[in-house]
Amino acid sequence: NAGVTQTPKFQVLKTGQSMTLQCAQDMNHNSMYWYRQDPGMGLRLIYYSASEGTTDKGEVPNGYNVSRLNKREFSLRLESAAPSQTSVYFCASSGRDRVSGANVLTFGAGSRLTVL
């Protein structure tokens, strides 16, 4: 009953370092997303993947790259981290909610990234 799993939960980087946030879903959903959450700004879409093999930019893609490795996995990479990328990152996939049956986004638990 995992849903959307993202790793790591916490990470501290120095400016210029690179890292990859991993995300996997076990709900057989086609679409997956990466959002970032900053205080007072809600969640903003970084990139999304409508289906395996496709990726598209969202509202705030600069400084990030993504890979849709297969239907289950969608990773987010920071090639050269900057302090402005300090945020909480959420991965999500869209499909039928297990409880309500409505077609909704199901989110991972979040990854808190600090760039010094």
Added chain:
Amino acid sequence: AQKVTQAQTEISVVEKEDVTLDCVYETRDTTYYLFWYKQPPSGELVFLIRRNSFDEQNEISGRYSWNFQKSTSSFNFTITASQVVDSAVYFCALSVPDSGSARQLTFGSGTQLTVLP
């Protein structure tokens, strides 16, 4: 472009009080979906409700109720007899269908609800 406004940044109430969280949205699409998500202190985002633009019926689920009014582009959320466990950040969100079948959500900035014992 879509926009969601949650004008209330923070609300504090005393337990058992009723509280309404406001949400105003903007979109030019005639077909759209509205959502509410809850983010408790643990940080995860929990889906609460989805409404589509053709269904203006109000909905009640236990202590939660939602009032959708297209005339004012609002989708307000009321918690009746609030409890301490209702303390969380609540997000209103909007999505419109697109050709890629990807459901992108536009979020409001969230309302921090604190229920005091």
